[in-house]
């Protein structure tokens with residue numbers, strides 16, 4: 001079984017620096033999944049925040065974000081490499097331009113590389129090349145990228161580890177009576193086109209880009225699980241023990 005795990009910048013960041021404890025918990029989960037024979041691809045944000053720890057440029061300027069991504073991407077990978085090494089695992093950096101999934105030829109080439117890495121037990125860590133393509137920097141925070149990665153590289157499921165622990169019938173940060181939706185089979189047109197609601201200065205996606213990712217995957221016969229990236233217990237229960245306690249499963 002092949003799965004894709006996507007972690008957002010809010011989860012990987014605490015007070016403007018990389019949240020090492022949360023990164024370690026994520027790496028540990030991936031190592032556990034791999035020990036069960038699963039193939040795991042990681043889609044990770046966090047390059048801009050990692051860059052900001054070295055050079056404090058104003059992040060509201062897109063050009064600065066591009067520069068910070070260039071500074072931060074190698075730092076982010078170095079941190080991952082050190083953490084994966086604790087489990088005798090190798091990881092690798094795969095950077096995509098936004099248009100890669102628009103070309104069958106490019107997708108086929110990239111898939112050969114991903115398949116080869118996975119065959120050798122290496123964890124591919126994918127991010128968009130934010131220095132040359134600013135789309136996901138401005139909008140999406142890798143939700144769309146990770147949905148494409150899941151479909152085109154033939155994974156059965158995308159797991160989004162977010163600052164929110166599930167999809168609710170309304171925004172739980174605004175309404176205390178919001179109810180969790182445990183399983184979602186279809187997404188309404190009005191939900192897909194709702195206003196974008198990024199929750200903080202680092203998150204650019206909000207729930208709408210997650211619903212769009214889920215819709216794309218369900219239409220292609222794949223599943224998506226949305227769970228908390230701050231506390232991995234729901235993701236662990238679901239992925240390691242097949243127990244659906246918290247989180248939302250999107251399944252057509």
Ligand code: ADP
Pocket residue numbers: 008009010011141161162163164166167168169170171172173197198199200202203204205206207
């Ligand atoms: P991340 O950075 O972890 O990928 P975002 O902050 O971009 O996540 O998106 C999640 C946010 O979307 C939540 O914190 C929440 O405030 C908001 N949101 C709006 N509507 C909903 C909803 N119906 N269910 C869950 N979250 C929602």
